[in-house]
Amino acid sequence: MEDKYRLPSLKDARKRNKEEVKVERALFEIPDQARSMGIGKKYFLRTYGCQANQRDSETISGILNHLGFTMVDQEEQADVLIFNTCAIRKNAEDKVIGELGLLKRLKRVNPDLTFVLCGCMAQEEEIVSLILKKYPQVDLIFGTHNIHRLPILLYQTMFDKERVVEVYSKQGEIIENLPVNRFGNHKAWVNIMYGCDKFCTYCIVPYTRGKERSRLMDDILLEVKELKEQGFKEVTLLGQNVNAYGKDLKLQNGFATLLEEVAKTGIPRIRFTTSHPWDFSDAMIDVIAKYDNIMPSIHLPVQSGNSQMLRLMGRRYTKEDYLDLYNRIVSKIPHCTFTTDIIVGFPNETEEQFQDTLDMVDYCKYDGAYTFIYSPREGTPAAKMDDNVSLENKNRRLQTLNDKVNYYAKLNNDKYLNKVVKVLVDGISKKNDQVYSGYSEENKLVNFTAKHVKVGDIVEVLIKDCKTWSLKGEMIER
Numbered sequence: 001m002e003d004k005y006r007l008p009s010l011k012d013a014r015k016r017n018k019e020e021v022k023v024e025r026a027l028f029e030i031p032d033q034a035r036s037m038g039i040g041k042k043y044f045l046r047t048y049g050c051q052a053n054q055r056d057s058e059t060i061s062g063i064l065n066h067l068g069f070t071m072v073d074q075e076e077q078a079d080v081l082i083f084n085t086c087a088i089r090k091n092a093e094d095k096v097i098g099e100l101g102l103l104k105r106l107k108r109v110n111p112d113l114t115f116v117l118c119g120c121m122a123q124e125e126e127i128v129s130l131i132l133k134k135y136p137q138v139d140l141i142f143g144t145h146n147i148h149r150l151p152i153l154l155y156q157t158m159f160d161k162e163r164v165v166e167v168y169s170k171q172g173e174i175i176e177n178l179p180v181n182r183f184g185n186h187k188a189w190v191n192i193m194y195g196c197d198k199f200c201t202y203c204i205v206p207y208t209r210g211k212e213r214s215r216l217m218d219d220i221l222l223e224v225k226e227l228k229e230q231g232f233k234e235v236t237l238l239g240q241n242v243n244a245y246g247k248d249l250k251l252q253n254g255f256a257t258l259l260e261e262v263a264k265t266g267i268p269r270i271r272f273t274t275s276h277p278w279d280f281s282d283a284m285i286d287v288i289a290k291y292d293n294i295m296p297s298i299h300l301p302v303q304s305g306n307s308q309m310l311r312l313m314g315r316r317y318t319k320e321d322y323l324d325l326y327n328r329i330v331s332k333i334p335h336c337t338f339t340t341d342i343i344v345g346f347p348n349e350t351e352e353q354f355q356d357t358l359d360m361v362d363y364c365k366y367d368g369a370y371t372f373i374y375s376p377r378e379g380t381p382a383a384k385m386d387d388n389v390s391l392e393n394k395n396r397r398l399q400t401l402n403d404k405v406n407y408y409a410k411l412n413n414d415k416y417l418n419k420v421v422k423v424l425v426d427g428i429s430k431k432n433d434q435v436y437s438g439y440s441e442e443n444k445l446v447n448f449t450a451k452h453v454k455v456g457d458i459v460e461v462l463i464k465d466c467k468t469w470s471l472k473g474e475m476i477e478r
């Protein structure tokens, strides 16, 4: 029965070769019979996880729009329901599995509803076999490597009325020229590389996203230039580890060069994420310092402040390396803000080792941090380690850490009182329609009063009040 499915394989997902990555420019095609399959039909798309998934959803939406489908924002109205999922921690998966139960109800009301699951969970052996056994309401499963196959896969599901599972566990190519429906009109995500070869011992991403592979610089620059012409004000360059950009293309200082070239396009704002501390070069720091349109805000995941933990995590840097990098950045870009990711309760983490993480936060005084309790991921090396920190201790460490992170977030924000920041306007604030909101260059959320501003404007705001996670102010009319 399962032979007709193309199922994910952990063993294949783990493999890496040295072969050159192919750039495919003509893989996307719409079979004749599928050409107008979406006309009169609606889809609802929900995205979990990181920016890579957000950007993939823009591609999925672009493809569906191409097929004639219309996007809706309520599940109940949809003929096709798509969950683009994340596998990074168990609680991310549990949320989706919980939703699958609720789907039964929607299917009872609308038996023709087609349910699609894609993204990183689709790349997991365990999850796909669970769905096949227990969740017949899922009609189509496809993975992160074959989004371009959506027209044919959806056609088979909807018109041939069969359940379709097609997941590739391969290292992957670079697929150019896929349709895209950007969800924003002044800020855009730009993939610069796919996959990850770091294999941190706790992390599932190298298995769900394939080998680290860089897009050609010319393709990236063309995309940024087009975005600028279309009126976009900000691009965020995306990769699991952007600092490694171009290594596979044998470029020297690949990311520093790319950043500089993107800066020279003159697009008003450039951000990038995520920077692994390991390949953060001095050349990069110099370029960030040199160009006003590269935003002075760096997400620099530390994970732990203890070198032994970092070694067990496979992070390839020590506490001292991280501190040295931090100091080098601050010495050249003193106004730079920093955010980070931290895991507590990794196998064997002692109270003293956790204390080193707290000390790291005291030293770097982060503007914000995403903090997580370690979650074992099937197939990763850490999942075989004894998960020996009690849940009680994990929760307590998380709480202690969060208190400290909040303390510095507020302390850092307080420095902006009576200062002027430049804000890219996102829209009216969610809480008050008299108030606009946007982000400053330092990536601070700013809510402010103003007259005559438009989404996408960059305005000056005088800060009058500082909260832990946002600033409040008034626009300065010039």
Ligand code: SAH
Residues within 6 Å of the ligand: 088, 089, 202, 203, 204, 205, 239, 240, 241, 274, 275, 276, 301, 303, 341, 342, 343, 372, 373, 374, 375, 376, 377
């Ligand atoms: N490529 C990025 C991270 C992407 S995943 C980097 O290396 O910086 C985002 C964050 O999720 C990680 O930084 C880590 O803090 C957290 N994370 C990843 N796997 C996890 C796991 N198994 N348990 C808990 N947190 C995890």
Ligand code: SF4
Residues within 6 Å of the ligand: 196, 197, 198, 199, 200, 203, 204, 205, 206, 240, 241, 276
């Ligand atoms: Fe995961 Fe490490 Fe790769 Fe980041 S660098 S995606 S944490 S394996």
Ligand code: F3S
Residues within 6 Å of the ligand: 048, 049, 050, 051, 052, 053, 085, 086, 087, 088, 119, 120, 204, 205, 208, 209
């Ligand atoms: Fe999640 Fe996959 Fe991103 S696991 S964090 S959606 S790469």
